[in-house]
Amino acid sequence: MTKTRFAPTSPTVNPVTRWWQARRLRRALAGVDAALWPRIIAELPLLQGLDDTELARLCDLAALFLQDKSLEPARGACLSIPMRQGLALQACLPVLALGLGRYRGWHALILYPDEFVPAREVIDEDGIVWIDDAPKSGEAWEQGPVILSLADVAAGQQRDGYNVVIHELAHKLDMDNGVANGHPALHADMSNRQWASDLGAAYDDLCRRVDAADQGRGPEPAIDPYASESPAEFFAVCSEAFFELPHLLQGVYPDVYRQFRAFYRQDPAARLPPVDPPPGRVEQTQPFHQ
Ligand SMILES: [Zn+2]
Secondary structure, eight states, X not given: OOOOOOOOSOTTSOHHHHHXXXXXXXXXXHTSOGGGHHHHHHTOXXXXXXXXXXXXXXXXXXXXXXXXXXXXXXXXXXXXXXXXXXXXXXXXXXXXXXXXXXXXXXXXXXXXXSOBOOOEEEEOTTSOXXXXXXXXXXXEOTTSOEEEEHHHHHGGGSOSSOOHXXXXXXXXXXXXXXXXXXOOOOOTTSOHHHHHHHHHHHHHHHXXXXXXXXXXXXXXXXXXXXXGGOHHHHHHHHHHHHHHOHHHHHHHOHHHHHHHHHHHTOOHHHHSOOOOOOTTOOSOOSOOOO
């Protein structure tokens, strides 16, 4: 990796702002162990294919992320310096081309050693109150913290389409313009109508496939069936696939891949080598088009 540093400002930014941003970056870089970056990057295969400039920018964003956010171990969790920096790299990958401003409005990541059971009352859309006591690997609260199981964070070291850090931070991006509904604030050159149409059609297709698989009428879908829980989960799960198994997402839902490429301003399928999809996810090979 070269020493290239990203320029967080354009030439039109006034000199005081540029000075302040450079000072903020210097302070953030003083808070990380730069000697650890190469080993941590090598342990995260989803970062393969990023060039030196992109990796340097990602490391700068990770340092700023660790300065801005409070990582709070709880329930006896141990968080080493390499774990902190590895978590920050994964957290910043989705905003590599967007900037940390997309993670505004929240401050804390609460880190449990393993899966956790929140056991709280939930009111569903029919007004029925029930206790949600399902074990969770992560949660993202609206205008509140992100909660992660460190055992699941460690699973980010495999490219298998499961990445709890990207999943929960995709929820945060989704919540940036209100509730999580699978429709984050898009760039000016993107169409809200086309996004809703492309993601809505793919979500409906996935729900049909999950129902068919549940009833023994079809194979397990290529995308994790948890994505059929809601449009918000579809966005978060497909974001995991976009960064970990981009060829799978591009092969099955090419319109979703195209929308994500425009939204995240990245093209992981162009930079990552293809890997075999997880066992049981190979049957759905025909691309879905509306
Ligand atoms: Zn989720």
